[in-house]
Amino acid sequence: DVTLGLDRARRQLADRLGQASLEAAEVFATSSAAGGLSMTVHGLVTDMTVRAAREAALGSGAVLRMVTSGKLRRYDLDQIKAINPRIIMVAGGTNGGERETALYNFEALARILPQRPFLYAGNDDNDREIQALAQTLGVKVHITENVYPSLDELNIDPARQVIQDIFEEHIVEAPGMAHIHDIVTGRIMPTPGAVMAMTEKIYEVLGDLVTIDVGGATTDVHSVTAGSEALRDFQIAPEPFAKRTVEGDLGVFVNRDHVMAAMTAAEKGALPQTYLEDLAAVPEIPRDQAQAALIRPLVAACCREALVRHAGRMVDVYTARGRRTLVRGRDLTAVRTLLATGGALTRLPDMESLIRQVVEMADPDRLFPPQDVKILIDQDYLAASCGVISKAYPQAAVKLLEDSINRTTGG
Numbered sequence: 001d002v003t004l005g006l007d008r009a010r011r012q013l014a015d016r017l018g019q020a021s022l023e024a025a026e027v028f029a030t031s032s033a034a035g036g037l038s039m040t041v042h043g044l045v046t047d048m049t050v051r052a053a054r055e056a057a058l059g060s061g062a063v064l065r066m067v068t069s070g071k072l073r074r075y076d077l078d079q080i081k082a083i084n085p086r087i088i089m090v091a092g093g094t095n096g097g098e099r100e101t102a103l104y105n106f107e108a109l110a111r112i113l114p115q116r117p118f119l120y121a122g123n124d125d126n127d128r129e130i131q132a133l134a135q136t137l138g139v140k141v142h143i144t145e146n147v148y149p150s151l152d153e154l155n156i157d158p159a160r161q162v163i164q165d166i167f168e169e170h171i172v173e174a175p176g177m178a179h180i181h182d183i184v185t186g187r188i189m190p191t192p193g194a195v196m197a198m199t200e201k202i203y204e205v206l207g208d209l210v211t212i213d214v215g216g217a218t219t220d221v222h223s224v225t226a227g228s229e230a231l232r233d234f235q236i237a238p239e240p241f242a243k244r245t246v247e248g249d250l251g252v253f254v255n256r257d258h259v260m261a262a263m264t265a266a267e268k269g270a271l272p273q274t275y276l277e278d279l280a281a282v283p284e285i286p287r288d289q290a291q292a293a294l295i296r297p298l299v300a301a302c303c304r305e306a307l308v309r310h311a312g313r314m315v316d317v318y319t320a321r322g323r324r325t326l327v328r329g330r331d332l333t334a335v336r337t338l339l340a341t342g343g344a345l346t347r348l349p350d351m352e353s354l355i356r357q358v359v360e361m362a363d364p365d366r367l368f369p370p371q372d373v374k375i376l377i378d379q380d381y382l383a384a385s386c387g388v389i390s391k392a393y394p395q396a397a398v399k400l401l402e403d404s405i406n407r408t409t410g411g
Contacts, residue, residue, distance in 0.1 A: 001179070001181065002031075002177055003176075003179045003180065003182070003183060006183055009360070010022050010275055016141075024185075026185050026186045027183055027184045027185050027186060028184065028186040028187050028188075028389055028391075028392070029180070029183075029184045029186075029187075029188045029189075029388065030188070030189050030191040030193075030194040030384045030385065030387070030388050031171060031177070031180075031188060031189075031190065031191060032188070032191045032192075037061055037063060037086060037087065037167045037190040037193075038062070038063045038065050038083070038085045038086050038087075038307070039057050039062040039064055039065065039085050039086065039087045039088070039089060039091045039163070040064070040065055040066040040067070040068075040080050040083060040085045040089070040195050041053045041054055041057050041064060041065065041066075041067045041068075041089045041091070042062045042067075042068045042069075042088070042089065042090050042091070042092075042101065042105045042109070042229070043067075043068075043069055043090075043091040043092045043102075043122070043148075043215070044069060044070065044074065044091070044092035044093055044098060044101045044122075045069060045070075046069040047237060047325045048094075048148055048151075049091045049092050049093065049094075049122065049147065049148040050068075050069045050091070050092065051066060051148075051237070052147035052148040052155070052156060053067075053089055053091040053121060053147050053159070053373045054067055054152050055147075055154065055156050055240050056089075056121065056147050056156035056157075056159035056160050057089060057159075057163060057164070057402055058243075058244045058245065058246060058314075059156060059160045059193075059196055059240065059242060059243065059244050060159075060160040060161075060163035060164050060167075060190065060193050060196075060201070060242075061163075061164065061167075061189065061190030061191065061192035061193025061194065062087070062163060062190065062192075062193075062194075065083045065085055065249070066079060066080060066083055066085075067328070068076075068366070070101060070104065070364075070378055071101055071104050072104075072105050072108050072109070075161060076122060077108060077109070077112055079114060080109065080112070080113070081112045083181055084113070084116075085113075085116065085151055086116065086117075086167070086170060086189035087116065087117055087118075087119060087163060087166050087167070087170075088109055088113060088116055088117075088118050088119070089118075089120075089121065089159070089163070089251070090102055090105050090109065090118065090119070090120050090121075090122060090130075091108045091120075091121045091122040091146070091147050091148065092123065093122050093123030093125075093126070093146075094123065094146070094148060094149060094151060095123055095124050095125065095146050095149045095150065096123070096125060096152050097123055097405060098123065099125055099126050100134060102120070102123060102126055102130075103126055103130070103133070104131060106118065106120065106130055106133060106141075106309055107133055107137070110133065110134065110137045110139045111137065114137060114138055114139045116139075117140050117141075117142065117169075117170060118134070118140065118141040118142070119141070119142050119143075119144065119159065119162055119163060119166065120141055120142070120143045120144070121143075121144050121145065121146060121147045121158070121159040121162075121307055122147075123146060123255075124145070124146055124149075126324075127143050128149065130143060131143060132340070135163075142162050142165075142166060144158045144159050144162045145158040145159070145371065147159050151306065152179070152237070153238065154238050154239075154240050156240055160193075164189055164190065164193050166194075167188070167189070167190055168187065168188045168189070169283065171188055172339065186288065186391075186392060187388050187391050187392070188388075189387065189388045189402045190282075190392075191384050192220050192244065192246065193342065193383050194383075194384040194385070194386075194387030194388045195211060195213055195220065195222060195383050195387055195389070196222050196242065196244050196387070197387035197388070197390055197391065198383045198384070198386045198390060198397065198401060199211045199212075199222040199223075199242070199339070199383075199387075200224055200242050201386075201387070201390045201394060201397060201398055202339070202398060202401055203224040203403065204398070205398060206336070206339075206376075207336055207337065208224065208225040208226075208334045208336055208337070209223070209224055209335055209336070209337040209338065209339055210222070210223045210225075210307075210310075210332060210335050210337075210338050210339070210369060211223075211337070211338075211339045211340075211341060211383065212252075212303055212306065212307070212338065212340050212341070212342070212345065213341050213342035213345075213356070213383070214250075214251075214252065214299055214302045214303060214340075214342045214344040214345050215252075215342050215343060215344070216251050216252055216253035216284055216344075217248070217251035217252040217253070217254040217255060218246055218247060218248050218250065218251050218255075219246060219247045219251065219302045219303070219305075219306040219342075220245070220246045220247075220267070220306075220342075221244070221245050221247075221309075221310040222244045223242070223243050223310065223330060223332060223335065224241060224242045224243075225331070225332065225334050226241060226334070227239065227242070227327075227330075227331030227332075227333070227334055228331060228333045228334040229334075230329050231327050231333065231367075232243070232323075234325070234326045234327045235326070235327045235331070236305055236315075236326050236327065236328050237328075238313075239330055239331070243310075243330060245306070245309060245310045247302075247305065247306045247309060248260065249262070250301075250302045250306055250345050251302070252295055252299055252302060253284045253334070256279065256298060259298050259305075260276075260298075260301075261301055261303050262301055262305045263297075263301045264304075266295060269298070270297070271297060275294070275297075277295075278294055279294050282294050282295060282342045283348055285343075286348070288308040289344065289349070292348050292349060294305055296348065296354065299344045299345065299348065299351070299354060300354050300357070300358060300385075300406055302344075303345075303354070303355060303358045304358045304361075305361075307358065307359075307366075307368065308363065308366055310330055310332075310369050311330055311332050311366045311367050312328055312329025312330040312331055312367045313327075313328060313329060313365045313366050313367060313368070314326070314327060314328075314365065314367070315327075315328045315370050327367065329367070330367065331367045332367050332368055332369050333367050333368070333369070333370035335370075335373060336369075336370075336373060336374060337373065337374045337375075337376060338355060338359070338369060338373050338374070338375050338376070339376050339377075339378060339383070339405065340352075340375065340377050340378060341378040341381065341382075341383040341384075342381075343381070344379050345377065345378075346377060346379060346380075346381040346392040351377055352375050355375050356375060359371055359373060359375075376405040377380050377404055377405065378401070378404050379405070380400075380403075380404040381404075381406050382400055382401055382403065382404045385400075386398075386400050386401045
């Protein structure tokens with residue numbers, strides 16, 4: 001029961017403060033309970049509505065278990081039923097455009113998983129029919145603005161907010177979370193969504209930035225940037241202003257084997273011969289400096305590979321007018337600050353130099369932040385906590401995070 005852990009943490013905090021107990025006027029929380037906010041997303045065209053819906057889901061803090069395009073087939077439905085996601089998102093069609101795919105998919109999904117909440121964020125011509133179908137089939141549906149209302153237009157923020165609201169409403173269904181509302185009086189957000197919220201808020205102070213969060217099981221990269229003006233007109237497809245990618249195979253504890261497989265030949269060649277044997281003895285939290293040193297190559301590989309997957313690149317495209325060099329994916333060249341959070345990057349020593357090395361050794365084809373990017377460490381590991389607090393107290397949240405990161409530069 002997660003409430004037992006919360007009670008223990010509050011007692012420990014009271015002891016550190018020399019208090020008999022703690023009484024809080026408000027309590028906020030972030031949670032990755034039961035594996036986090038698992039979702040499936042279903043749209044029409046992969047590079048259009050599906051991509052927009054996927055960006056909305058990831059930006060909210062979701063764990064995407066399956067993404068489909070076009071009409072669902074029986075095999076797809078069997079897979080989705082086995083996954084049993086906490087939220088099902090249906091999109092498809094620009095406003096005034098194609099309608100049938102979203103209607104078909106919604107009805108098919110509602111029949112196999114009527115107990116799950118649905119989010120519809122597609123062609124708004126379908127809104128009333130989707131609502132009628134939901135009432136007929138006995139499912140709960142949240143209808144919001146289209147994530148892809150017109151060609152090359154992303155509108156993901158309304159869907160992001162609704163996803164987080166659904167998460168908060170249904171979190172009590174997760175194992176051990178039945179009494180969570182007995183303790184928490186304020187917002188409950190998915191932890192990655194809270195980090196995204198804080199990244200957006202601190203952007204107002206720091207400007208274009210990237211946040212890297214390396215954990216035991218996953219590595220998240222959040223960026224808030226419009227890209228460089230010089231490259232903006234060469235984008236193949238629109239990118240959201242705030243974007244999150246999550247790498248479920250990059251974690252320094254649960255996914256060590258996957259991280260080793262993702263290492264470059266140079267990274268593997270720098271490891272001592274006994275590295276794998278020594279690493280096997282390191283627990284989830286290193287006990288001493290020697291064990292921390294063994295984790296360092298894994299952290300570097302997670303940062304490098306996650307940034308490579310998040311960043312876009314320049315590609316040659318052949319058109320009727322000949323060859324053109326265009327931007328595919330996320331342009332990070334206007335980023336001036338890189339913020340490091342998560343257990344590994346905030347608790348292991350000398351992470352600033354590790355990240356600097358990752359940036360300096362970037363693949364020249366990738367649109368990475370410049371080599372002189374400022375690197376800040378979230379020393380107090382507060383990004384997620386500040387993110388959820390920012391919804392009610394934005395100025396206080398920014399001040400808390402500024403205090404945490406200013407110690408990186410001695411500010």
